[in-house]
Amino acid sequence: MTHQRLKAALRGSELPAVARHLMLTLLTYCEDDTLVLAAADSPSVTELAEDTGLNRSTVRRHLAALDDDGWLTRQHPDRRAARARGLVIAYVLQVPEGTDVPGFDSAGAGEDVPEPPAERGTEHRWGRTMRHERGPVHPVHGAQDANHGAQSTVQGAQNATRGAQRAPVLRERENLSLIPSQPTTAVGLIARALDVAEDEASRVLQLIREECRPRSELGFVRTIIANGDVASFGHRIREASAAAAYEGPTHQFRDPDGTGHCADCALPATSPRHRSPAPAALRLVR
Numbered sequence: 001m002t003h004q005r006l007k008a009a010l011r012g013s014e015l016p017a018v019a020r021h022l023m024l025t026l027l028t029y030c031e032d033d034t035l036v037l038a039a040a041d042s043p044s045v046t047e048l049a050e051d052t053g054l055n056r057s058t059v060r061r062h063l064a065a066l067d068d069d070g071w072l073t074r075q076h077p078d079r080r081a082a083r084a085r086g087l088v089i090a091y092v093l094q095v096p097e098g099t100d101v102p103g104f105d106s107a108g109a110g111e112d113v114p115e116p117p118a119e120r121g122t123e124h125r126w127g128r129t130m131r132h133e134r135g136p137v138h139p140v141h142g143a144q145d146a147n148h149g150a151q152s153t154v155q156g157a158q159n160a161t162r163g164a165q166r167a168p169v170l171r172e173r174e175n176l177s178l179i180p181s182q183p184t185t186a187v188g189l190i191a192r193a194l195d196v197a198e199d200e201a202s203r204v205l206q207l208i209r210e211e212c213r214p215r216s217e218l219g220f221v222r223t224i225i226a227n228g229d230v231a232s233f234g235h236r237i238r239e240a241s242a243a244a245a246y247e248g249p250t251h252q253f254r255d256p257d258g259t260g261h262c263a264d265c266a267l268p269a270t271s272p273r274h275r276s277p278a279p280a281a282l283r284l285v286r
Helices: 002-013 015-026 045-052 058-067 079-085 139-174 186-194 198-212 218-228 228-247
Strands: 072-075 088-091
Touching: 002 015, 002 218, 015 045, 015 058, 015 088, 015 218, 045 058, 058 072, 058 079, 079 139, 186 198, 186 218, 198 218, 218 228
Parallel strands: none
Antiparallel strands: 072 088
């Protein structure tokens, strides 16, 4: 299972925006080739609250609902390990059983896709009430509801079995320290995402600060890394570096026809040949 498949499933799901944001934040802690997050590398509830801008009770409520719906499996450490090694909850992110992900799953590929369980007239776990019109229940509809309820019970048992099967794998990864530690600073996260040195990552972070002014800097950086927007900031810093290294003649950019290219040299406005004031963060490269 890839990160791309999980992101596609989240985009097509009916999860609340807060729950999707929480899942994407957890995904930034995972290595590129795995959705397993060992306890040694997992964020605490407090860290998740800081990263997402939510309060702790909201984070706990949505984690429990995501676990119930099969989007993740949580492995709680015993109290002795938690006290001795400071371990927190381990996570396995996953797409719920039977979820059709466009572009990744296809009908008739040897995978049975059960219908989602119906919840008629009950309190939904996300805080919304599922209502239906009053009236007599048709016998066929009643049988269908019973069938859906049985499918939901089977699916819950399957999720519990998968969690029990993954528990030894999580413990082995913790004991052998097979999963490398994740960066804990905004500069470190940017450097890892763009594969650049920390001095260039610092200039990218400065540009983000000037233009976006995020309230929670670390949480904002994790979000733009998850959705890919951090690449545009890195591209602008690299363009500014190339302009700073240019020592040839310059002239004022003119584009009277609105073509996006200079009327004198036919180069775009971003060319180092053109004199133009740069944001403070871009001037740092000089």
